[in-house]
Amino acid sequence: MSEKVEKLCAELSLSAVAHHYATLADEAVKKKRSYIDYLEQVLSAEAALRSERSRQMLIRLATFPSVKTLEQFDFEAAPGAPKARLQELAGLAFVERRENVILLGPSGTGKTHLAIALGVRAAERGYKVRFITAADLVLQLEKARREGRFEQYLRRAILGPRLLIVDEIGYLPLKKDQSDLFFQVVAKRYEQGSVVLTSNLSFGDWEQTFDGNAALTSAMLDRLLHHAHVIQIRGDSYRLRQARQSGLIGGTVNREAH
Ligand code: ADP
Numbered sequence: 001m002s003e004k005v006e007k008l009c010a011e012l013s014l015s016a017v018a019h020h021y022a023t024l025a026d027e028a029v030k031k032k033r034s035y036i037d038y039l040e041q042v043l044s045a046e047a048a049l050r051s052e053r054s055r056q057m058l059i060r061l062a063t064f065p066s067v068k069t070l071e072q073f074d075f076e077a078a079p080g081a082p083k084a085r086l087q088e089l090a091g092l093a094f095v096e097r098r099e100n101v102i103l104l105g106p107s108g109t110g111k112t113h114l115a116i117a118l119g120v121r122a123a124e125r126g127y128k129v130r131f132i133t134a135a136d137l138v139l140q141l142e143k144a145r146r147e148g149r150f151e152q153y154l155r156r157a158i159l160g161p162r163l164l165i166v167d168e169i170g171y172l173p174l175k176k177d178q179s180d181l182f183f184q185v186v187a188k189r190y191e192q193g194s195v196v197l198t199s200n201l202s203f204g205d206w207e208q209t210f211d212g213n214a215a216l217t218s219a220m221l222d223r224l225l226h227h228a229h230v231i232q233i234r235g236d237s238y239r240l241r242q243a244r245q246s247g248l249i250g251g252t253v254n255r256e257a258h
């Protein structure tokens with residue numbers, strides 16, 4: 001161990017080098033590695049640490065309600081989820097092409113899980129991702145406007161992320177003014193960047209959420225669907241199914257409840 005090396009590593013913020021250089025040096029002597037091979041190993045350790053840190057940072061910045069992955073999604077338990085299409089989406093070509101993904105289906109069928117899983121993949125790819133529920137998004141838009149920083153909010157929070165995930169459209173009906181704000185988000189991102197949306201409502205019912213405004217809803221769907229992958233998930237709630245399997249509840253359940 002060399003105090004001088006450790007001091008230099010601290011100065012240069014090379015924490016993985018500091019951690020590994022001595023062990024790797026012993027190993028290099030034993031295995032008769034060249035200086036260049038040794039240097040490569042030390043630098044690789046630093047690079048691996050940095051990429052792991054930046055991945056964790058991007059996942060943290062995305063503000064996912066919890067971290068879910070595609071590997072954790074049980075397709076056997078979700079026969080109504082189109083596996084091949086979801087796996088293709090996980091390749092993230094849609095983000096590069098600035099296309100949207102819209103996940104539709106009843107409550108508990110894994111829409112949020114899948115939206116997060118796509119977001120986690122994107123963060124791992126090094127993309128800036130932001131997850132927000134439609135209700136929180138509207139609250140933030142209203143707050144930004146009240147505080148006279150609406151344009152700034154649109155630029156930073158809406159246009160900033162490479163992938164914007166808006167969860168739960170349709171759970172909360174929006175008032176006229178809120179619907180207008182939401183429309184601005186869609187208009188702003190149109191052809192600028194990908195949006196992943198989830199909703200328990202089919203498109204025909206979206207109008208209900210947006211203050212019964214048919215013109216606004218169709219103008220919005222027009223933009224969203226122009227370059228979009230619509231994934232319809234069918235089936236029963238995963239949560240309810242698990243509860244049933246464990247005997248917590250029995251018989252038929254009200255599928256509309258959420
Ligand atoms: P939705 O957003 O459609 O209401 P969620 O994605 O919140 O449903 O799913 C509800 C819960 O069930 C979450 O904890 C989710 O991780 C889990 N879940 C849903 N479907 C599956 C599945 N097919 N495999 C594993 N977990 C699932």
Ligand code: MG
Nearest residue numbers: 111112167168
């Ligand atoms: Mg959900």
